[in-house]
Amino acid sequence: MTATTAEHHDHHDDHHHAPHGLKRWLFSTNHKDIGTLYLWFSFAMFLVGGLLALVIRAELMYPGLQVVDPEFFNQMTTVHGLVMVFGAIMPAFVGLANWMIPLMIGAPDMALPRMNNWSFWILPFAFSILIGSVLMSAFGAGHPSAPNFGWTFYAPLSTTYGPASTDLFILSVHMMGISSIMGAINVVVTVFNLRAPGMTLMKMPLFVWTWLITAFLLIAVMPVLAGAVTMMLTDRHFGTDFFNAAGGGDPVLFQHVFWFFGHPEVYIMILPSFGIVSSIIPVFARKPLFGYASMVYATASIALLSFVVWAHHMFTVGMPLAGTLFFMYMTMLISVPTGVKVFNWIATMWRGSLTFELPMKWALAFVILFTCGGLSGLMLAITPADFQYHDTYFVVAHFHYVLVSGAVFSIMAAAYYWLPKWSGVMPNKILGEVHFWFSLLSVNLLFFPMHFVGLAGMPRRYADYALQFTDYNFWISIGAFWFGASQLIFLAVAVLCCMKKGEKAPMNPWNAPEEDLEWTVPSPAPFHTFDTPPVIK
Amino acid sequence: MADSSNKYYVPESSPWPLSGSIGLFMIALGAGNFIQQSTDFGQDVLKHQGTGAGWLLLAGALWLIATLFFWWRDTIKESISGLHEGRLSGSYRQGMVWFIFSEVMFFSAFFGAMFYARWLIVPWLAGEGNNAMTHELLWPNFQAYWPLTTTPDGRTTQAMGAWGLPAINTAILLVSSLTLTIAHHSLIAGERGKLIIFQGITVVLGIIFLCLQVEEYIHAYQHMGLTLNSGIYGSLFFLLTGFHGMHVTMGTVMLLIMFLRILKGHFSKDNHFAYEAAAWYWHFVDVVWLFLYICVYWL
Numbered sequence: 161m162t163a164t165t166a167e168h169h170d171h172h173d174d175h176h177h178a179p180h181g182l183k184r185w186l187f188s189t190n191h192k193d194i195g196t197l198y199l200w201f202s203f204a205m206f207l208v209g210g211l212l213a214l215v216i217r218a219e220l221m222y223p224g225l226q227v228v229d230p231e232f233f234n235q236m237t238t239v240h241g242l243v244m245v246f247g248a249i250m251p252a253f254v255g256l257a258n259w260m261i262p263l264m265i266g267a268p269d270m271a272l273p274r275m276n277n278w279s280f281w282i283l284p285f286a287f288s289i290l291i292g293s294v295l296m297s298a299f300g301a302g303h304p305s306a307p308n309f310g311w312t313f314y315a316p317l318s319t320t321y322g323p324a325s326t327d328l329f330i331l332s333v334h335m336m337g338i339s340s341i342m343g344a345i346n347v348v349v350t351v352f353n354l355r356a357p358g359m360t361l362m363k364m365p366l367f368v369w370t371w372l373i374t375a376f377l378l379i380a381v382m383p384v385l386a387g388a389v390t391m392m393l394t395d396r397h398f399g400t401d402f403f404n405a406a407g408g409g410d411p412v413l414f415q416h417v418f419w420f421f422g423h424p425e426v427y428i429m430i431l432p433s434f435g436i437v438s439s440i441i442p443v444f445a446r447k448p449l450f451g452y453a454s455m456v457y458a459t460a461s462i463a464l465l466s467f468v469v470w471a472h473h474m475f476t477v478g479m480p481l482a483g484t485l486f487f488m489y490m491t492m493l494i495s496v497p498t499g500v501k502v503f504n505w506i507a508t509m510w511r512g513s514l515t516f517e518l519p520m521k522w523a524l525a526f527v528i529l530f531t532c533g534g535l536s537g538l539m540l541a542i543t544p545a546d547f548q549y550h551d552t553y554f555v556v557a558h559f560h561y562v563l564v565s566g567a568v569f570s571i572m573a574a575a576y577y578w579l580p581k582w583s584g585v586m587p588n589k590i591l592g593e594v595h596f597w598f599s600l601l602s603v604n605l606l607f608f609p610m611h612f613v614g615l616a617g618m619p620r621r622y623a624d625y626a627l628q629f630t631d632y633n634f635w636i637s638i639g640a641f642w643f644g645a646s647q648l649i650f651l652a653v654a655v656l657c658c659m660k661k662g663e664k665a666p667m668n669p670w671n672a673p674e675e676d677l678e679w680t681v682p683s684p685a686p687f688h689t690f691d692t693p694p695v696i697k
Numbered sequence: 698m699a700d701s702s703n704k705y706y707v708p709e710s711s712p713w714p715l716s717g718s719i720g721l722f723m724i725a726l727g728a729g730n731f732i733q734q735s736t737d738f739g740q741d742v743l744k745h746q747g748t749g750a751g752w753l754l755l756a757g758a759l760w761l762i763a764t765l766f767f768w769w770r771d772t773i774k775e776s777i778s779g780l781h782e783g784r785l786s787g788s789y790r791q792g793m794v795w796f797i798f799s800e801v802m803f804f805s806a807f808f809g810a811m812f813y814a815r816w817l818i819v820p821w822l823a824g825e826g827n828n829a830m831t832h833e834l835l836w837p838n839f840q841a842y843w844p845l846t847t848t849p850d851g852r853t854t855q856a857m858g859a860w861g862l863p864a865i866n867t868a869i870l871l872v873s874s875l876t877l878t879i880a881h882h883s884l885i886a887g888e889r890g891k892l893i894i895f896q897g898i899t900v901v902l903g904i905i906f907l908c909l910q911v912e913e914y915i916h917a918y919q920h921m922g923l924t925l926n927s928g929i930y931g932s933l934f935f936l937l938t939g940f941h942g943m944h945v946t947m948g949t950v951m952l953l954i955m956f957l958r959i960l961k962g963h964f965s966k967d968n969h970f971a972y973e974a975a976a977w978y979w980h981f982v983d984v985v986w987l988f989l990y991i992c993v994y995w996l
Contacts (some may be wrong), residue, residue, distance in 0.1 A: 162981070175747060179710055187710035268706045271788040274768070278714035284724035289729075327732055331725035341799050349791045351785055354705065383799045391936070397736040399925045400932035402810060405835070406850040410818040417806055447978025649724035691704055 189273035195469035205247030212240035233623035234308040241311025263678040266356025279343035286335035296422025315403035315414035344378035358696035370435030374501035419470035433570030445512030458497035491541040519572030521572030533561025580665030583657035584684030598646035605639030713768035745925025850930035873902035903949035951975040
C-alpha cells in the first residue's frame with residue numbers, strides 16, 4: 161500500500177469522535193448522523209402533512225363550507241397525501257434503515273456513505289418546492305394553485321387541467337425519485353456486501369430482510385414513476401398524446417403506469433413495518449420468532465405479487481373482464497403470505513412470557529389494526545363490491561388503517577424500541593404511555609367511522625357532504641385533532657431523549673437475545689461501530 | 698472475508714453531496730419555470746416573462762457538473778492511492794449493476810406504454826372488444842393499425858422505416874460494443890496502444906451515432922411530418938429514441954472521460970472499475986437500442 165493509505169488509516173483511528181458543528185450534519189458520511197437527519201426530517205414532514213390533514217378535517221367537521229374554499233380543499237388532500245407518502249413514511253423507513261442495518265449486520269457504515277448523504281439532502285430541497293407551492297397558494301400574491309388533483313395525479317386533471325405548479329411538482333417528484341433510488345441502491349449493496357463474517361442471508365434479522373426486498377421494489381418502481389411524470393410533462397408542454405385519446409393515447413394509460421409504480425409503493429411503505437414488528441415481538445415475548453424462514457419467503461412473495469395486482473385500483477375504469485378477474489384473484493392471493501405473517505406473530509407470542517413495554521404496545525396495536533386494514537383491503541379486492549366502495553370514505557378508512565395504524569405505528573414502535581440505543585436515554589415512560597393510549601384511541605375514533613360513512617356512500621375528496629353524515633364526520637374530526645395533538649407528545653419524548661434528559665439506558669435495555677447485534681454496542685451507539693466486523697457463529 | 702487489517706474504507710465528510718442537491722434544486726426550479734416561459738400552455742400567465750429561468754437551469758446544470766467533477770476527483774484520488782481494494786470495489790460494482798437495473802425499469806415504463814397503445818388503446822378506439830359505441834360516438838372514421846399514422850382527430854404523419862439510417866445506426870452501435878470489448882481486453886492484457894486506438898474508435902462511433910440520430914430527427918420533422926405532435930406514435934417514437942439518445946450521450950461522455958483517463962494512465966489491469974462501469978453502461982444502451990430497433994422501427 162502507498163504512503164497515502166497509511167496516512168489515511170492513521171487519521172481514521174483518531175477519528176472515533178464525531179466532527180462538530182454544522183459541517184457534521186451538512187457534509188456527513190456517517191450512517192447514524194444521516195439516519196438521524198432522515199428521522200427528524202420525516203417527523204417534520206409528518207407534522208406538516210398532519211397540519212394539512214387537520215385543514216381537511218376542520219372543513220369536514222360540519223356540513224357546508226366554513227373554513228376553506230373547495231379549490232383550496234383539493235390542494236390540501238393532494239399535498240397531504242404526497243407529503244405523508246414521500247416525505248414522512250418513506251424517509252422514516254430510510255432513516256431506520258440507515259441507523260439499524262449497519263448495526264444489525266455488523267457493518268462499519270453504509271456501503272456508499274457519500275451517496276447516502278446525497279440521498280438525504282435532496283429531500284429538503286424537493287419538499288421545499290412542493291410545500292412552497294402550498295404556501296404560495298395560501299399566502300402568495302394572486303394565490304396560484306398548488307397541485308390539486310389528488311396524490312395520484314391522474315391525467316387529465318394533472319395534464320390538461322393541472323395548475324402551473326404541476327411542472328414544479330413533476331420536477332420535485334423526479335428529485336424524490338433520485339433520492340429513493342440512491343438510498344435503495346445503498347441498502348441493497350450494504351446488505352449484500354457488508355455483512356459480518358458468518359452473517360449468512362438466512363441469519364439476518366427480519367428488518368434487514370424486509371428492507372432488502374423493499375429496496376429492490378424501490379429500484380424497480382421509482383423509475384416507472386419518473387416515466388409517468390415525464391409523460392405528464394411532455395403531454396403538458398411538448399405536444400405529446402400519451403394520455404389524450406384524440407391522439408391515440410388514453411388517460412387510463414396514466415393510471416396503469418402510475419399504479420404499476422403505486423402498488424409496489426404500497427408495500428414499500430409496509431414491508432419495513434413487518435421487519436420492525438418481527439424484531440420487537442420476539443424480544444418482549446421472550447421467544448424466538450416463530451417461522452423465520454416462512455417470514456422471509458412471505459415477504460418475497462408479497463413483493464413479487466405486488467407487481468401483478470396494480471389494476472385493482474382501477475376496477476371501475478372499464479377493463480376487459482379477463483383483466484379484472486386476473487387482478488382480483490392475484491390481489492386475494494396476497495392475503496396468503498400476509499396471513500402467514502400475522503399467524504407467525506401470534507404464534508411467537510403463544511405461551512411466551514409477555515411484557516408490555518412501550519415498543520411492544522405499539523407493535524401489538526400494529527398487528528391488530530394493520531390486520532383490520534388488511535381485511536378491508538380484501539373487501540376492496542372483490543371487484544363487484546369495489547364498484548360500490550370505489551372512491552368512497554371506505555377506501556380512505558382502509559388505507560389509513562394500513563398506513564397510520566400500520567406503518568406509522570410501526571415507526572413509533574421502532575422509535576421507542578431503538579431510542580435508547582440512538583440517544584443513550586430511555587424514552588420518558590409517562591409521556592410515552594399517554595402518547596400510546598391517546599394515539600390508539602384517537603386513531604380508531606378518527607378512522608373507524610370512515611368505514612360506515614364510506615359504505616353509506618360518502619365520496620372521498622369533497623369539501624362538503626350530505627347531511628346524514630354529519631354526526632360521524634364531527635366525531636371523525638374530533639379524533640383527528642386528538643390524534644394530531646397526541647403526536648406532539650412524541651415530539652417532547654424525542655426532544656427529551658436528544659437532550660439526554662431521562663433514565664440512562666443500559667447496553668441492552670430490553671434484554672434482547674445476544675444474536676441481535678445492535679444491542680451488543682454501548683448506548684448511545686458510538687460514532688463508529690464495527691470498524692472490525694464481529695464474527696457471527 | 699475481511700480481517701481487521703482490511704478495514705472497509707469510510708470516506709471523510711464531503712461537501713459534494715449537499716452541493717449536488719443544490720445543483721438539482723437549481724435545475725428543478727430553472728427547468729420548471731423555463732418550460733412554462735418558453736412553451737405554450739393553457740392559461741399561461743407566466744409566458745412572455747423572459748427566459749430568466751433558463752439561466753438558472755443552465756447555472757444548475759453547470760453547478761451539478763462541477764460538483765460531480767470534484768466528487769469524482771476525490772474518488773479517483775482514493776482509487777489511485779489504493780483505497781478501493783476488496784469490498785469497496787465490490788460495493789461500486791454492485792451499485793452500478795443496480796443503477797443499470799433502475800435504468801432498465803425507466804425504459805420499461807415507455808416500452809410498456811408502447812405495447813399498451815399498440816395492443817389495447819388503438820384497437821379499442823377503433824371499436825374492438827366492448828368499445829363499439831366509443832368508436833361510433835367519438836371518432837367513427839378512425840381505423841386501427843400500427844404505426845398509427847392517422848390519429849383519431851385526423852392528424853397524419855409518415856412512419857419511420859427500419860432501413861436506411863436506423864439500420865446503419867444499429868450497425869454502428871453493435872460495432873462500437875465490439876470495439877469497446879476489444880479495448881477492454883487490451884486494457885487487461887496491458888496493450889496500451891491497442892487500448893487507446895479502440896477506445897478512441899468507440900467514442901467516435903458513439904458521436905457518429907448521435908449525429909445520425911440528429912439527422913434522422915431533422916428528416917422526420919422536415920420531410921415526414923413526424924413530430925412530437927403527431928399523436929401517440931410520434932410521442933412514443935421521440936420519447937423512446939430521445940431518452941435512448943440522451944443515454945448514448947451520457948455513455949459517450951463516460952467513454953470519452955475514460956479515454957482521457959487512459960491517456961493519463963489512471964488504469965491498471967487490476968484496478969479499472971470506472972472503465973468497466975462505463976463499458977457496462979455502454980452495453981446497456983446498446984441492448985436498449987436493439988429492443989428499440991425491433992419494436993419501434995421494425996415491427
